[in-house]
Amino acid sequence: MTAELKRPYTNDVWDPVETWSRDRIEEFQLGALKKQLARVEAKSAYYQKTFKQAGFSAADFKSFEDLRRLPLTRKADYVAGLQEDPPFGTMRAVELSEAVRVHFSSGTTGCPSPVLWSKRDIERWADLYARYLYAQGLRAGDVFQCMFNYSWFVGGLGATLAAQHIGALVIPGGSVDTKRQIETINEYGTKCVIGTPSFMAHVAEAAEEMGVDLAASTVSMVCVGGEPGASIPGTRERLERMWGAKMFDCYGALECQPIGWDTALQLGPQIAEDFIYVEILDPDTLEPVEDGQRGVLVLTHLDKEACPLVRWWTGDVVVRDRKPTPDGRTHATLKGGVLGRADDMLIVRGVNLFPSAVEDIVRAFPGTTNEYVLVIDDSVKDPKSGFLTGVKLRVERTDDAPEDLGEKLSYRLRERLQVRFVVEVLPAGSLPRTVHKAKRVITE
Template sequence: MDQPGKQPYSDTIWDEVETWSRDRIEAFQLQALKRQLARVGERSNHYRRVFAECGFRAGDLRSFADLRRLPFTRKSDYVAGLEAEPPFGSLAAVKPGEAVRVHFSSGTTARPAPVLWSGADIERWADLYARYLYAQGLRRGDVFQCMFNYAWFVGGLGATLAAQHVGALVIPASSGDTERQIDTIFQYGSQCVIGTPSFMAHVAEAAAKLGRDLTKSKVKMVCVGGEPGGSIPGTRERLEAQWGAPMFDCYGALECQPIAWDTAAKIGPTLAEDFIYVEVVHPETHEPVADGERGVLVITHLDKEACPLVRWWTGDVVVRDTRPAADGRTHARLAGGVLGRADDMLIIKGVNLFPTAVEDIVRAFPGLTNEYVLVIDDSVKDPKTNFLTGVKLRVERESGAPADVGERLAQRLREKLQVRFHVEVLEPGTLPRTVHKAKRVLHA
């Protein structure tokens, strides 16, 4: 998978496609959609059926608006396809022997779901991933310590292949074994580390307890993905201070790798618009929203072979910005990253609350550790209607924190979010640490 002969487009841009004009991007997308829909309609049993039910043919596509004749593809459709045609499902568009890899979902809320990859899919994935790592500052010869989990999680192998594409020296450390991670950073001069925000926070906390100052390491880039955090200002500021290096958000999903990543400018993750066609729609009316307005991200693959998706409902709430960036990149960005998940939104006395908004305030608040958890139980519900009247929040105080830190935090949250929080302040080390994806909302 390594591409030692590939030369970047410029000192800061990996591929010329990143600088295409808006008109060129859209012309490319429309032609790619026509080819992709023709292939999908022929090779995927699921989409062949969906197209027939809608009376849709790939040749009918004359504009992007025509795509809206097709329904969204949701996780429930994917699961139903797996049940209908086990083990790989009816959405797959490859014949036996054409796929070379399968990755699985975490299986934390349901049976692990498989996603197939062709050889071309893996090449494409690695090159796109390399594009973004290069945009964030990774260069040939840098030491790249991958702290994404390699067991089942999709991110570890993708990051490894991408760093090899750039020409970095990869340390496939995986997650866990925290003290060895810290020793490795200092002993081998790791310049880029990548992992989930939760694990990066855990490593920073562990290093401080060991008396190891990460700000004095050679780390110049902290890349995070797999969960919210990379674009949340409070989390970003805290981790950048702990690591002494800029942090970059890397947004993708098992079903689509990658979607959008930060560049060195850190003005919002940049979409891979030569790989996916993006819609941002109202969560209830499903109509397109204008740039600058919140909506749910919907994606359609332009060239994915093994498990292509058409109008995939990500459930992620975003704001799109299609204005060209000052660094010459022209692909649209997600202003503020992923703002939350449509299905994670809490409604408290008519106020819409995303857990990411809570994280932003907690992580920026002095006197607290990195850990917190939101608890939804009967104590914060109206006994008659079962509607939420508030939120229970558990945090840990740092040594030396003022006695009223919980009261002051509750006041700050009320002021900023217009929601009543019942704050429980715990001793350091009380809440569980994670080496992978943290669960920040508990329904008791």
């Protein structure tokens, strides 16, 4: 588990930790949690306060059950910490002189949220990604074409570091210039491509229009992340047919990179249990659920330095399986990947979109009332893949609203949230009112 370039030790795995027994994994996690909780209590202003309010001391931590004495950490807590101590927030646990990288969210909770990395965090990140890409089949000397966005987005640099770590030849293509991406695959013999499912579908469709048969190309691995789809059988079957290659689910989030990726067996993302401790909780009772039952994924970093998280509520609904897989790997698998969300978050072309971010803009925009609703229908979906290409937004106009309200609001939303909006402007009083929790996302 060092950051130095290495080769598999036995049984064709990147790191011996991948085949540890369940007892050894849990023993390691318990020891790592003791150290990590002591560290965040000492260095993170947010967790110092949180621990104190919960009557919890890291010195008292003896078992996994003790962790449940602490409250969940949610995105709203992270954002509040940024506002309390700008620009990097109260959760950070390093001095700024110790941070070497910052990545940002898309700003879909109102403003871009920065997440810091230390030098060791970056090295750990690269090694974990390399472990997963190796498990999927990437080897030294292979050509790896990265089609993740490099602008602000966290995925591009992470994937690039990982492939370099293995010794692959990296082509940093980004998510632009589709024709050149296709030509590059054929000219340079790309073995592995990585990007969002929607961009992979777009590239495959563009190749068909160009008369290029990607199924006859050198690509044998299509790695995807950033949005749902890779673990959905219909999506996987369609993209594998178009590319003539195996598709792998690469699951992570800005705040926790990585969470888990498919191996060559394609049984679902396998969690990096030496990097994160996982709880699966009932979304209503917040009690743990048994393996095989649906629940929300909650994560605690075991060794993250710059921005460590304790009991981070991902909002993602998953099913855990802790049985070893046939290839000898022993870390838990998320069967079927992410099965849904426990909140109203949408994912549009790899961008996480929260209704609250839309609300912040709409309610501050001249000419609109307080009411709005986000509509998901076929007009904002790719007709072939079903992926969201945008969001339809219905708002109400006030009497003094400008004639081009919809156009101006659409531009502002795209500028702030990096998502395409189709704005429908309605007369005041057209949208339903409620005295209870408003339903802001509807499907038609």
